[in-house]
Amino acid sequence: AQSVTQPDIHITVSEGASLELRCNYSYGATPYLFWYVQSPGQGLQLLLKYFSGDTLVQGIKGFEAEFKRSQSSFNLRKPSVHWSDAAEYFCAVVMMDSSYKLIFGSGTRLLVRP
Amino acid sequence: DVKVTQSSRYLVKRTGEKVFLECVQDMDHENMFWYRQDPGLGLRLIYFSYDVKMKEKGDIPEGYSVSREKKERFSLILESASTNQTSMYLCASSFPPPDGNTIYFGEGSWLTVV
Known part of the structure; x- marks a missing residue:
């Protein structure tokens, strides 16, 4: 079955440290890939997306993600985390079949130590 | 400027x-x-419509x-509500394919x- 896996439920990093959040998908073809962020009590905000082309994509707030077809992964990275980055992060994919099903991972909650 | 109203x-x-x-939704989207x-558990897809x-x-x-029944309206029905359906329900819409x-x-x- 098609699925999106975020293996880390929680991640804690120190402010200024680098960050990598993992995302793997299970699908026969290359889907559209997204990362969203949700702050407490807030809606979902799109950080970045990948459709095709350059496998390293840049997003807002200093985030980037790399698509690796061989690993079916789309990991999110940031070189230096700020306290305001503390939030929940969701990976999402669109299955590129006739109905364009949009599914999300279970999320990773990021905590930032001062 | 509200586009998707629950x-x-x-x-x-x-x-x-x-x-x-x-x-x-007031954007003439096919997908909901x-x-x-x-x-x-993140966002889990219940149903979608294309x-x-x-x-x-x-x-x-x-x-x-x-x-x-109409393009702009997508209703979710709980035929007989149970306590395990206590949750936050989120609606979304997009053109196909969903672009982030x-x-x-x-x-x-x-x-x-x-």
Whole structure:
């Protein structure tokens, strides 16, 4: 079955440290890939997306993600985390079949130590 | 500037009641989605629709049904509400295929079943 896996439920990093959040998908073809962020009590905000082309994509707030077809992964990275980055992060994919099903991972909650 | 409207933000219903959650979008989108969001489980797809009267089951359709009689409206129905359906329900809409920038989310409906 098609699925999106975020293996880390929680991640804690120190402010200024680098960050990598993992995302793997299970699908026969290359889907559209997204990362969203949700702050407490807030809606979902799109950080970045990948459709095709350059496998390293840049997003807002200093985030980037790399698509690796061989690993079916789309990991999110940031070189230096700020306290305001503390939030929940969701990976999402669109299955590129006739109905364009949009599914999300279970999320990773990021905590930032001062 | 509201584009996806969920009719009720907060509802409290009794076990066994029939519950309707309404979602309306004003962007002429073909795709509409219903998710529920629970801590640690992320957004799980309940049902989605890619055209009027067309629907597909998501990952957790049990206990739910949907209706899409008009393009702009996608209703989620809990035929007999149960306490394990207490959750936040989120509607989304997009053009096909969902482009991250053109996926719009409602504000969510918090349902408590007692």
